[in-house]
Amino acid sequence: MAAYVARRLLAAIPVLFGLSLIVFAMMALVPGDPATAILGSYATPENVERLNRDLGLDRSLPRQYLIWLGNVFQGDLGRSYALNRPVLDEVTERFSATLILAGTSLVLASILGLVAGVISAVRQYGWTDRMVTLAVLVGISTPSFFLGLLLILFFAVRLALFPASGMYAIYGGGDLPDLLHHLVLPAVTLAVVATGVIARLTRTAMLEVLRQDYIRTARAKGLTERRVVLRHAFMSALVAVIPVIGIQAGFVLGGAVYVETVFQWPGIGSMLVNAISQRDLLLVQGGVLVVAAAYVLFNLAADVVQTLLDPRLR
Amino acid sequence: MAVAAAPAETVEGAAPRRTGTLRLIARNRLALAGMCVLAVLVLIALAAPILPLPDPDATEPANRLLLPMSVGHLLGTDALGRDILSRLVWGMRVSLAVGISATLVAALLGSAIGLAAGYAGGWTDSILMRGIDMVMAFPYILLALAIVAVLGPGLVNALYAIAVVNIPFFARNIRGVTLGLARREFVDAARLSGKSNLRIVTGEILPNVMPVIVVTMSTTVGWMILETAGLSFLGLGAQPPQADLGSMLGEGRKILFNAPHVSIAPGLLIFVLVMSINLVGDGVRDALDPRLRSGALSRPSARTAIRRTGAPAPRERDAALDVVGLRTEFDIGGRVHRAVGGVDLALRGGECLGLVGESGSGKSVTAMSVMGLVPTPPGRIAAGAARMDGEDLFALPDERIRQLRGAAVAYVFQDPLSSLHPLHRVGDQIVEAVRAHRPLSRRQARDRAAALLALVRIPNPRARLDAYPHELSGGMRQRVCIAMALANEPAILIADEPTTALDVTVQARILSLMRGLQDEGGTAVLFITHDFGVVSAICDQVAVMYAGRIVETGATDAVIAAPAHPYTRGLIDCVPVLGEPGRRITPIEGHPPPIDRLPEGCAFADRCPRVQDDCRSGEIALDAIGAGRAVRCLHPLVSGGADG
Numbered sequence: 001m002a003a004y005v006a007r008r009l010l011a012a013i014p015v016l017f018g019l020s021l022i023v024f025a026m027m028a029l030v031p032g033d034p035a036t037a038i039l040g041s042y043a044t045p046e047n048v049e050r051l052n053r054d055l056g057l058d059r060s061l062p063r064q065y066l067i068w069l070g071n072v073f074q075g076d077l078g079r080s081y082a083l084n085r086p087v088l089d090e091v092t093e094r095f096s097a098t099l100i101l102a103g104t105s106l107v108l109a110s111i112l113g114l115v116a117g118v119i120s121a122v123r124q125y126g127w128t129d130r131m132v133t134l135a136v137l138v139g140i141s142t143p144s145f146f147l148g149l150l151l152i153l154f155f156a157v158r159l160a161l162f163p164a165s166g167m168y169a170i171y172g173g174g175d176l177p178d179l180l181h182h183l184v185l186p187a188v189t190l191a192v193v194a195t196g197v198i199a200r201l202t203r204t205a206m207l208e209v210l211r212q213d214y215i216r217t218a219r220a221k222g223l224t225e226r227r228v229v230l231r232h233a234f235m236s237a238l239v240a241v242i243p244v245i246g247i248q249a250g251f252v253l254g255g256a257v258y259v260e261t262v263f264q265w266p267g268i269g270s271m272l273v274n275a276i277s278q279r280d281l282l283l284v285q286g287g288v289l290v291v292a293a294a295y296v297l298f299n300l301a302a303d304v305v306q307t308l309l310d311p312r313l314r
Numbered sequence: 315m316a317v318a319a320a321p322a323e324t325v326e327g328a329a330p331r332r333t334g335t336l337r338l339i340a341r342n343r344l345a346l347a348g349m350c351v352l353a354v355l356v357l358i359a360l361a362a363p364i365l366p367l368p369d370p371d372a373t374e375p376a377n378r379l380l381l382p383m384s385v386g387h388l389l390g391t392d393a394l395g396r397d398i399l400s401r402l403v404w405g406m407r408v409s410l411a412v413g414i415s416a417t418l419v420a421a422l423l424g425s426a427i428g429l430a431a432g433y434a435g436g437w438t439d440s441i442l443m444r445g446i447d448m449v450m451a452f453p454y455i456l457l458a459l460a461i462v463a464v465l466g467p468g469l470v471n472a473l474y475a476i477a478v479v480n481i482p483f484f485a486r487n488i489r490g491v492t493l494g495l496a497r498r499e500f501v502d503a504a505r506l507s508g509k510s511n512l513r514i515v516t517g518e519i520l521p522n523v524m525p526v527i528v529v530t531m532s533t534t535v536g537w538m539i540l541e542t543a544g545l546s547f548l549g550l551g552a553q554p555p556q557a558d559l560g561s562m563l564g565e566g567r568k569i570l571f572n573a574p575h576v577s578i579a580p581g582l583l584i585f586v587l588v589m590s591i592n593l594v595g596d597g598v599r600d601a602l603d604p605r606l607r608s609g610a611l612s613r614p615s616a617r618t619a620i621r622r623t624g625a626p627a628p629r630e631r632d633a634a635l636d637v638v639g640l641r642t643e644f645d646i647g648g649r650v651h652r653a654v655g656g657v658d659l660a661l662r663g664g665e666c667l668g669l670v671g672e673s674g675s676g677k678s679v680t681a682m683s684v685m686g687l688v689p690t691p692p693g694r695i696a697a698g699a700a701r702m703d704g705e706d707l708f709a710l711p712d713e714r715i716r717q718l719r720g721a722a723v724a725y726v727f728q729d730p731l732s733s734l735h736p737l738h739r740v741g742d743q744i745v746e747a748v749r750a751h752r753p754l755s756r757r758q759a760r761d762r763a764a765a766l767l768a769l770v771r772i773p774n775p776r777a778r779l780d781a782y783p784h785e786l787s788g789g790m791r792q793r794v795c796i797a798m799a800l801a802n803e804p805a806i807l808i809a810d811e812p813t814t815a816l817d818v819t820v821q822a823r824i825l826s827l828m829r830g831l832q833d834e835g836g837t838a839v840l841f842i843t844h845d846f847g848v849v850s851a852i853c854d855q856v857a858v859m860y861a862g863r864i865v866e867t868g869a870t871d872a873v874i875a876a877p878a879h880p881y882t883r884g885l886i887d888c889v890p891v892l893g894e895p896g897r898r899i900t901p902i903e904g905h906p907p908p909i910d911r912l913p914e915g916c917a918f919a920d921r922c923p924r925v926q927d928d929c930r931s932g933e934i935a936l937d938a939i940g941a942g943r944a945v946r947c948l949h950p951l952v953s954g955g956a957d958g
Contacts, residue, residue, distance in 0.1 A: 015447070015448070015451050018444075018448040018451065019448065019451055019452070022448060022449075022452075023460070026460055026461070026463075026464045027464070029464055030464050121613060122613070124612065124613040137589070137592065137593070137596075138589065140592065141536070141540075141585060141588045141589035141592050142585050142588075143540055143543060143544060143547075143563075143581065143584050143585065143588070145544060145547045145548075145560075145563065145581075146563060146577075146581030146582075146584060146585060149563075149567060149570060149574075149577055149578075149581065150578075150581070152570065153570065153574050153578075157571060206613075207612070207613050210613050210614060211613075211614060211689065212732065213727060213729060213732035213733045214732060214733055214734055214735040214736070215614075216687055216689075216727070216733070217725075217727060217733045217734065217735070217795075217798075218735070219616060219687060219719065220685065220687055220719055220720060220724070220725040220727075221719065221720040221724075221746065221747040221750055221798065221801075222716050222717060222718070222719035222720030222721055222747075222750045222751060223716075223720075223746065223750050224716065224750075225616045225716075227746075227750075228616070231746075232735055232738075235735075235737050235738070236735075236736075236737060239737065249453075250452075250453035250454055251453070251454060251455075253453040253456065254453040254454045254455030254456050255455065257455055257456070257459060257548065258455075258544055258547065258548070261547075261548055262567070272456075272459055272463075273459070273548050273549070273550070275463075276459065276462060276463040276467065276550060277467070277549060277550075279466075281463065284459075284460065284463040288452075288456055288457075288459070288460045288463075291453060291456055292451065292452045292453065292456065295451070295452070295453050296451055309737065310736075310737060311736075311737065311782040311784070311785075312736055312782070312784050
């Protein structure tokens with residue numbers, strides 16, 4: 001098992017390098033001269049040249065990449081010029097807020113999706129199945145940025161049950177209950193699509209598993225239907241669905257961009273949107289790199305969990 | 315796009331029994347509804363210039379934020395006094411145009427990459443697909459954001475960004491199909507005829523890949539419209555004065571509390587648009603999903619459905635298991651397949667009865683019917699009875715059947731690898747079988763499981779309890795299955811071709827094991843096989859099945875010495891005998907008749923060397939020919955006392 005994890009970790013290294021290369025290349029491809037962008041169009045040629053030298057932009061691209069990568073390894077992602085603070089500090093702060101939101105959503109979506117999918121499969125063609133299937137269809141067709149607005153209108157404005165924005169109350173908040181109170185609406189909004197996808201695939205996986213020979217064996221043994229479904233069918237379906245949950249992590253991390261904007265959640269998604277508008281490219285670069293790397297690691301974890309559950313993969 | 319790529323079914327399920335095209339059309343009522351809504355929306359978008367709508371950009375400061383249903387403004391006005399309805403129609407035009415363009419760009423580039431990788435193979439394939447993997451290693455929307463960051467905000471840049479992040483879905487799907495096609499004969503033929511690679515790809519492969527491209531487009535276009543709207547909502551797509559549905563929603567959000575209708579209107583329209591497209595996309599995919607067509611995605615219930623009218627009278631009261639007039643049918647796509655057409659079987663205590671026949675003769679279905687293990691849908695028991703200790707098994711409540719399964723009647727199946735749960739240790743699976751019927755503690759059940767493994771001659775049984783099925787050899791796995799079946803000392807053991815999937819040497823060992831267990835335990839065994847060699851090794855009595863009916867029964871020795879039915883003779887002649895190299899093995903010519911269209915008269919007539927005209931009409935009875943023997947043949951090889 002340890003050997004397997006080590007092997008998967010090693011296999012992730014080239015992927016991480018690839019990611020860094022893409023992120024670096026994209027920023028190198030930005031049209032226009034960064035020095036001019038920073039100094040403004042009235043800068044003297046001498047100043048532009050000096051800044052280019054200071055930024056290391058007069059060197060060849062491969063050299064620039066190596067230097068940049070070296071800095072990344074030392075935790076130096078550059079400095080955000082719009083915020084005038086180290087990119088790493090800003091990114092870590094924002095990313096932890098995103099992790100709280102996205103993590104809650106993913107857990108919520110996994111539990112609800114698995115339960116709904118299993119019930120739907122067991123009651124195939126019954127009214128529960130139809131309700132679940134319809135709900136899934138509506139859920140995955142609803143733009144999260146619209147759903148968020150609707151939830152704000154209903155639960156925050158009309159019923160005044162939950163706050164409409166932010167992560168903590170401005171006055172007197174800051175503790176865990178306060179955080180949870182703020183978390184409900186954005187986490188639900190973000191979980192809807194992932195719940196739908198997980199429910200759909202769980203249903204299909206369950207239906208496929210329920211036709212397997214070993215399910216017939218379980219029934220021939222005289223096990224209760226409950227045990228057949230939960231212990232025998234669900235175990236296999238879960239193994240099939242775990243990679244889907246891994247992929248959904250990516251959609252949840254990405255979808256956080258909308259939800260954070262709607263609910264003004266101080267996460268990395270809303271940071272990126274602002275940074276793009278302000279052309280704060282180093283901040284965009286650092287943010288994208290960190291989120292992408294986290295996603296790779298999360299998928300790695302999903303692989304490992306799948307392997308733990310399925311002895312044939314070891 | 316995981317959303318769209320997820321195989322799923324639409325809500326409107328027709329009755330699960332009707333498979334095939336009819337059901338698919340019935341299921342697609344929702345897809346049809348989606349198609350209608352989509353058609354109306356697209357028509358409106360196309361007709362926008364000629365519709366009697368006010369100028370979407372004409373501001374009217376005096377009429378700011380009018381509510382819906384206002385005079386002259388059906389959906390009200392926005393913060394600048396612009397007509398919302400008109401803006402919706404024009405915005406939808408933009409959203410549709412951008413979403414569809416993005417889909418086309420993604421389809422074009424993705425398909426090109428997929429075709430190149432799949433056709434060229436080797437290094438080209440590796441490099442292209444590693445690149446695709448790289449793109450997919452990014453969270454989807456994040457990559458689109460990064461691309462917009464590079465190119466700068468704007469509608470066209472948003473279009474490119476969304477197209478690029480969707481390329482992998484096309485590239486992967488199309489590569490997969492191309493890979494299969496590139497090795498096919500017609501491609502080789504084209505290559506040999508001297509066509510250039512480009513002409514082969516565009517002329518031979520592309521037409522075959524087109525359906526996959528279309529399906530991928532139909533399942534991704536809704537998502538792309540949603541995502542371009544999303545980028546516009548964030549202010550990174552459409553820039554004023556240009557507006558699409560997303561940017562309208564984004565602007566409306568700023569005045570959400572004062573004038574919610576300004577944001578709700580475009581939001582709802584995006585939802586309806588995407589929902590209708592997803593319905594159509596799901597419909598297209600479902601219609602092409604072979605699993606749905608074949609009914610492979612319908613859930614078998616815990617017990618076979620029983621749809622019989624009345625039960626026949628008991629036949630042999632002393633039998634451990636008495637099956638009378640059993641008829642089991644499959645309803646597939648509206649056609650009734652009569653797999654078992656009136657079977658009588660009597661299994662006496664301590665006896666081994668062989669049920670012999672080719673695949674498709676209905677012998678397994680007969681065996682599964684006894685404990686209701688035939689999957690429903692599509693199976694059902696249409697007539698007959700199976701009696702054990704005076705109880706009619708088909709009349710018992712589900713819970714009683716569950717108590718009998720694995721306790722009084724146990725099964726051993728053909729393929730031990732697929733019959734054991736791959737994710738559970740074999741010990742746990744045996745323990746589970748024990749504890750389903752006996753109030754033992756885990757520890758006691760585990761001791762029992764170890765004893766059972768020892769009973770089926772598995773060396774080092776304690777250690778084997780912790781093995782997973784894939785860690786055992788085929789023979790060991792089947793021993794585990796037998797141990798599991800014996801867990802509660804069943805009165806009846808039903809073994810469905812338990813040796814067919816095994817090597818010949820292993821077969822012999824499993825057979826001698828079963829023979830030995832039967833002699834010791836006094837269990838009655840119903841042994842299903844297609845192999846008369848196996849029958850002669852283990853069975854006391856034999857019943858030969860053909861096209862869902864018993865055609866001959868009798869004591870094994872008597873039947874093998876002098877088969878009465880030409881089919882039985884054919885089966886016996888198929889068995890090679892060691893030490894008789896000169897013996898001719900004669901296969902039976904032809905195939906059994908399709909069980910949804912059984913001929914009148916004898917079902918074997920078309921393959922029978924002794925066929926006569928009278929064989930093809932009327933019902934042919936199973937007639938007794940001497941002591942304990944019966945045959946369903948008008949011109950048997952051995953005749954009984956009656957006809958001389």
